[in-house]
Amino acid sequence: ERDAALRAVDEPATTLDGRTIPVLVNVGSVQDALDARGADGSGLVRTEVLFGDRRSAPTAAEQAAAYREIAAALGGKPITIRTWDVGGDKPLRFLPQAPEANPFLGDRGLRTFRRRPELLATQLAAIREVARETPVQVMFPMVTTAEEVAWALEQLDGLGPRPDGLQVGMMVEVPAAALRIETLAGGLDFVSIGTNDLTQYTTAADRTNPAVAALADGLDPAVLRLVDRVVRQAPEGVHVAVCGDLASDPLATEVLVGLGVHALSAVGPQIPLLKARLRQLDTTTAAATATKALTLPSAEAVRTLLTSPH
Ligand code: PEP
Numbered sequence: 001e002r003d004a005a006l007r008a009v010d011e012p013a014t015t016l017d018g019r020t021i022p023v024l025v026n027v028g029s030v031q032d033a034l035d036a037r038g039a040d041g042s043g044l045v046r047t048e049v050l051f052g053d054r055r056s057a058p059t060a061a062e063q064a065a066a067y068r069e070i071a072a073a074l075g076g077k078p079i080t081i082r083t084w085d086v087g088g089d090k091p092l093r094f095l096p097q098a099p100e101a102n103p104f105l106g107d108r109g110l111r112t113f114r115r116r117p118e119l120l121a122t123q124l125a126a127i128r129e130v131a132r133e134t135p136v137q138v139m140f141p142m143v144t145t146a147e148e149v150a151w152a153l154e155q156l157d158g159l160g161p162r163p164d165g166l167q168v169g170m171m172v173e174v175p176a177a178a179l180r181i182e183t184l185a186g187g188l189d190f191v192s193i194g195t196n197d198l199t200q201y202t203t204a205a206d207r208t209n210p211a212v213a214a215l216a217d218g219l220d221p222a223v224l225r226l227v228d229r230v231v232r233q234a235p236e237g238v239h240v241a242v243c244g245d246l247a248s249d250p251l252a253t254e255v256l257v258g259l260g261v262h263a264l265s266a267v268g269p270q271i272p273l274l275k276a277r278l279r280q281l282d283t284t285t286a287a288a289t290a291t292k293a294l295t296l297p298s299a300e301a302v303r304t305l306l307t308s309p310h
């Protein structure tokens with residue numbers, strides 16, 4: 001039975017009623033990808049972690065080599081490369097930032113590249129090169145407005161026609177983006193919800209401050225309501241994934257699938273557990289549980305619902 005469970009890790013996870021939910025891995029290194037037993041691909045390559053200690057910006061060729069290595073480590077399954085996500089808790093040595101009073105509310109993610117478009121262009125060139133060889137998705141972090149999406153797409157398309165099969169998406173990490181996703185995602189193939197930042201901004205609780213860690217809970221119904229909104233209001237055909245830490249928690253699987261999320265991207269060691277959990281779920285039951293969770297007053301109440309027979 002144990003052998004069967006281990007073999008099953010490499011198979012796609014299908015719910016009792018036949019819905020297949022890709023379980024992807026979040027990676028910040030080639031090793032993360034090599035260690036990810038059972039991943040159906042990568043739903044988040046944190047490029048700022050991959051190249052975080054470089055003193056000078058990596059060339060397009062260096063980046064392409066690293067992205068290729070990650071794709072190969074995952075057996076050529078699709079990888080989702082996030083463009084540089086600098087700022088807040090993520091320093092990039094080759095892109096020093098001025099001190100700010102509120103770095104999480106300041107110069108972060110895509111925002112930073114409005115003044116350094118050449119750094120984004122080099123990265124996009126590398127991603128485009130790899131996308132000609134292996135299935136690639138590209139996504140932009142910390143998006144707030146439709147104008148930012150349009151700008152990002154201009155940077156991508158300014159380099160020439162998109163390689164066949166290159167999927168383009170954005171992260172949903174800012175409550176404003178979740179609240180108007182229908183106006184942001186029309187020209188995109190997918191969105192991926194970053195529950196770490198989305199929770200931090202929804203609850204006004206710094207994700208790095210242990211004093212407010214209890215408030216920064218991804219199971220807060222306020223956060224779940226935003227996930228629900230994104231799934232329901234995303235334009236037709238736009239795929240919705242979750243790549244924040246909430247996706248790594250098997251307790252949250254039922255509620256996320258119940259809300260209609262199409263794919264989960266998690267830390268490698270959780271993948272077997274998540275696949276096992278998905279195989280026990282019925283999506284109709286999960287949807288009822290999720291509907292109930294949205295009405296509850298607190299993360300604690302949601303946790304109680306999910307841990308008790310229901
Ligand atoms: C997130 O914010 O949930 C996310 C996946 O991005 P990061 O944790 O790298 O900020």
Ligand code: MG
Nearest residue numbers: 173194196197
């Ligand atoms: Mg984030």
